[in-house]
Amino acid sequence: AQSVTQLDSQVPVFEEAPVELRCNYSSSVSVYLFWYVQYPNQGLQLLLKYLSGSTLVKGINGFEAEFNKSQTSFHLRKPSVHISDTAEYFCAVRVLGGNTPLVFGKGTRLSVIA
């Protein structure tokens, strides 16, 4: 079975500062990796995903993530955050070769302070 650990439940950061949201996964087989964002009382929106190829993945809103197979990590980064980035962020995995559902971490709440 797969599992996802998001190491920080809450991350406060000042506006225009860099941020890193950490995600580690556990799986006995190869997986695809995803980051989603959720604004208050809304559904989830895909930020980016890693399927294969370059380990550095660029997404929407200036976010990027790096896949590290040896450390089983997929950390999300942004060099300079805005107030509008305040939201909850979810890391998720899915097993290759099927249409099984995503397995989600518990989420990290990013609060950007003016």
Added chain:
Amino acid sequence: DGGITQSPKYLFRKEGQNVTLSCEQNLNHDAMYWYRQDPGQGLRLIYYSQIVNDFQKGDIAEGYSVSREKKESFPLTVTSAQKNPTAFYLCASSIGGAGETQYFGPGTRLLVL
């Protein structure tokens, strides 16, 4: 506009009552999913369906039921057997393939009176 619609946005349930949450998609996706979201718990899978007339239990299926009679519709019934139904419910869909994105609806918040 293509997308996923969930209705209602808010739903109130009385003790002992069954309620049904609607999920409709016009993306022509084969697979549909129901997740439950509680504060600090992330998203937990209730049921999913990879094709019409077929569905599988997720991690927390007890107290819930689903049907998939049409490709575009995947309603979730919260039965009276679900003792703690207050939560935010999210429906999602995806085209076939593990690398494909799951798209989410706006959610339904269920509250128990």
